[in-house]
Amino acid sequence: MFKIKLNSFEGPLDLLLFFIKRDELDIYDISISHITNEYLKYLELIKILDLEQAGDFILLASKLMHIKVRMLLPREIDEQGQEIDPRAELVQQLLEYRRYKEMAEEFSFFESEQRKISYRGNYNLDEKSNFDDTELLLKNITVYDLAKAFARVISNLKPEPVHQIKQIAVTVEEQMEFIKNRLLTDKKVVFTSLVETIKTKIQLIFTFIALLEMVKMHIVGVSESESFNDFVIYSIEN
Amino acid sequence: MTDETYLPVIEGLIFASEDPITADEILRAIIVIDGDSVEITKDDIIKSVELINTKYESELYPFKIMNIAGGYSFATKPELSKYLGYLNSEKIKRRLSQASLETLSIIAYRQPVTKPDIESIRGVNSDYILSTLLDKKLITIVGRAESVGRPLLYGTTDDFLKYFGLNKITDLPKPREIDELMQDEDFLEQKRKLLIQDIEETIEFELGDDN
Amino acid sequence: MTDETYLPVIEGLIFASEDPITADEILRAIIVIDGDSVEITKDDIIKSVELINTKYESELYPFKIMNIAGGYSFATKPELSKYLGYLNSEKIKRRLSQASLETLSIIAYRQPVTKPDIESIRGVNSDYILSTLLDKKLITIVGRAESVGRPLLYGTTDDFLKYFGLNKITDLPKPREIDELMQDEDFLEQKRKLLIQDIEETIEFELGDDN
Numbered sequence: 001m002f003k004i005k006l007n008s009f010e011g012p013l014d015l016l017l018f019f020i021k022r023d024e025l026d027i028y029d030i031s032i033s034h035i036t037n038e039y040l041k042y043l044e045l046i047k048i049l050d051l052e053q054a055g056d057f058i059l060l061a062s063k064l065m066h067i068k069v070r071m072l073l074p075r076e077i078d079e080q081g082q083e084i085d086p087r088a089e090l091v092q093q094l095l096e097y098r099r100y101k102e103m104a105e106e107f108s109f110f111e112s113e114q115r116k117i118s119y120r121g122n123y124n125l126d127e128k129s130n131f132d133d134t135e136l137l138l139k140n141i142t143v144y145d146l147a148k149a150f151a152r153v154i155s156n157l158k159p160e161p162v163h164q165i166k167q168i169a170v171t172v173e174e175q176m177e178f179i180k181n182r183l184l185t186d187k188k189v190v191f192t193s194l195v196e197t198i199k200t201k202i203q204l205i206f207t208f209i210a211l212l213e214m215v216k217m218h219i220v221g222v223s224e225s226e227s228f229n230d231f232v233i234y235s236i237e238n
Numbered sequence: 239m240t241d242e243t244y245l246p247v248i249e250g251l252i253f254a255s256e257d258p259i260t261a262d263e264i265l266r267a268i269i270v271i272d273g274d275s276v277e278i279t280k281d282d283i284i285k286s287v288e289l290i291n292t293k294y295e296s297e298l299y300p301f302k303i304m305n306i307a308g309g310y311s312f313a314t315k316p317e318l319s320k321y322l323g324y325l326n327s328e329k330i331k332r333r334l335s336q337a338s339l340e341t342l343s344i345i346a347y348r349q350p351v352t353k354p355d356i357e358s359i360r361g362v363n364s365d366y367i368l369s370t371l372l373d374k375k376l377i378t379i380v381g382r383a384e385s386v387g388r389p390l391l392y393g394t395t396d397d398f399l400k401y402f403g404l405n406k407i408t409d410l411p412k413p414r415e416i417d418e419l420m421q422d423e424d425f426l427e428q429k430r431k432l433l434i435q436d437i438e439e440t441i442e443f444e445l446g447d448d449n
Numbered sequence: 450m451t452d453e454t455y456l457p458v459i460e461g462l463i464f465a466s467e468d469p470i471t472a473d474e475i476l477r478a479i480i481v482i483d484g485d486s487v488e489i490t491k492d493d494i495i496k497s498v499e500l501i502n503t504k505y506e507s508e509l510y511p512f513k514i515m516n517i518a519g520g521y522s523f524a525t526k527p528e529l530s531k532y533l534g535y536l537n538s539e540k541i542k543r544r545l546s547q548a549s550l551e552t553l554s555i556i557a558y559r560q561p562v563t564k565p566d567i568e569s570i571r572g573v574n575s576d577y578i579l580s581t582l583l584d585k586k587l588i589t590i591v592g593r594a595e596s597v598g599r600p601l602l603y604g605t606t607d608d609f610l611k612y613f614g615l616n617k618i619t620d621l622p623k624p625r626e627i628d629e630l631m632q633d634e635d636f637l638e639q640k641r642k643l644l645i646q647d648i649e650e651t652i653e654f655e656l657g658d659d660n
Binding site for chain 2: 011012013014055056059060093096097099101102103104105106107110111113114116117118119120121123142143147
């Protein structure tokens with residue numbers, strides 16, 4: 001398959017304008033069935049090429065078909081008793097679109113002209129002073145910038161850190177009791193097994209402090225364990 | 239203002255300003271520095287700029303003061319463009335696409351205008367184009383319509399004026415009226431004739447293949 | 450070089466260059482455009498710049514060319530510094546800093562909002578920015594929160610609305626609307642494909658009806 005310049009059409013209206021020109025149609029008296037046929041043939045090509053705007057092209061196809069059906073039906077009458085041409089709306093839309101399309105050409109010309117000139121590049125001045133003026137401060141900042149800033153802030157927002165101050169639900173004394181009780185059942189206990197039921201870091205720390213306290217007080221003794229990085233706690237009988 | 243002491247000040251302010259500077263801003267700068275007892279009006283500034291610019295008319299100068307986006311700015315003369323293009327060659331400025339130009343023209347003439355309005359005129363979804371134009375700062379959000387759903391309203395910016403070399407939005411040429419278009423036999427612009435021929439041939443080929 | 454055709458070109462290049470431009474670069478630009486048969490040397494360029502600069506010696510001109518950082522650059526004359534300082538400060542303050550813009554946006558969208566809330570969103574102390582925004586009358590204190598310590602509540606002002614061209618605060622674009630505008634091409638493409646499917650189904654239905 002070879003490429004055709006489908007991208008030259010800026011949309012379905014542009015394409016219709018092209019058919020009208022090509023087939024020398026009177027825009028006020030378009031043969032809807034002719035143009036619909038042409039349009040649908042074209043649509044096949046667009047589908048093959050999977051043109052990015054296919055959706056919009058198809059939308060107009062359904063409009064054309066709708067008009068085609070209405071052309072076959074008795075004409076509706078407006079408030080003044082005039083027949084409504086089912087094509088009128090489309091014609092209006094085509095003309096409106098064409099107006100702006102023409103202006104886009106002008107814009108393109110301005111753009112080329114403007115590309116021929118350059119503004120001052122760098123220059124030097126090192127004087128510094130302060131000057132307050134809100135109007136200048138906000139020059140070129142628009143609601144869009146503001147909204148974008150907010151969108152960015154919100155998207156960068158990390159889950160709010162929860163700073164909860166909890167009463168520390170543990171004391172050295174309690175943990176000394178805990179160790180004592182444990183040594184009542186087992187004469188020897190490996191440290192890791194002693195603390196395995198302990199869930200919080202703070203409780204672990206307090207347990208360790210309690211243990212050190214008890215060693216100091218000669219209530220318990222510690223000895224090396226067979227396993228690396230562990231030790232055995234035993235109670236000292238008085 | 240009878241004396242010309244402020245001529246170099248005015249010229250210097252225009253030269254040094256990063257963006258086009260308005261007569262009001264020049265006036266404010268002078269008043270801020272010299273106090274409001276200074277006898278100079280906005281009109282004096284406008285006249286001074288004209289006076290200053292007469293000297294830059296000579297082809298000895300590569301630049302002159304331009305009225306742009308409501309302010310004054312020094313800019314090079316178009317005759318030098320081929321040499322100055324060398325400076326920009328690394329950052330080849332891409333031109334706006336046809337779709338962007340069309341969308342801009344609708345916004346420029348219809349502003350403030352909503353996305354549904356733009357899309358109904360263009361007949362195509364315009365999300366992507368609008369977001370590109372917003373990012374290029376050629377358009378911006380200027381409020382909200384009172385209509386159902388209160389859609390956002392779009393308008394053009396100072397950067398838009400600067401990009402197209404316009405002083406104010408009313409400097410835009412008037413689009414033709416629908417009535418006028420009705421009289422017009424030549425439906426599509428001349429400029430596209432070659433392109434059309436091209437496409438016609440291709441289509442005929444493709445359609446012929448199909449049959 | 451005997452002729453002076455290149456004087457405006459040289460001057461224009463110095464004027465438009467984004468960085469100080471060296472004599473070598475000027476020479477290269479000319480050779481790139483006019484071909485290397487052109488009879489001009491680096492020395493000619495240096496002499497030309499001197500010649501150009503003689504016209505700017507007059508106190509009528511607010512600027513002249515300076516040799517800076519190994520290249521040429523226009524520089525305004527020191528006599529004007531007090532006026533131009535205005536521009537410099539304008540440039541510094543022209544744009545609200547990103548931090549101020551963020552803070553202002555949080556207040557605009559979350560108002561009434563306390564300083565601790567703002568700081569927890571931004572993750573940084575915001576005392577200075579709040580006081581600047583208060584000074585600029587873009588925000589104001591609107592009351593006190595009922596929470597512990599009864600912190601001050603901040604909200605935007607009428608001036609804020611005026612500067613952003615809004616009638617009321619609810620006219621601000623919703624973050625969702627901005628997200629849609631900031632959507633990348635891929636997303637829009639997806640959306641479009643769904644739309645196409647939708648429409649295709651409708652058309653098939655209609656065509657079936659017609660036959």
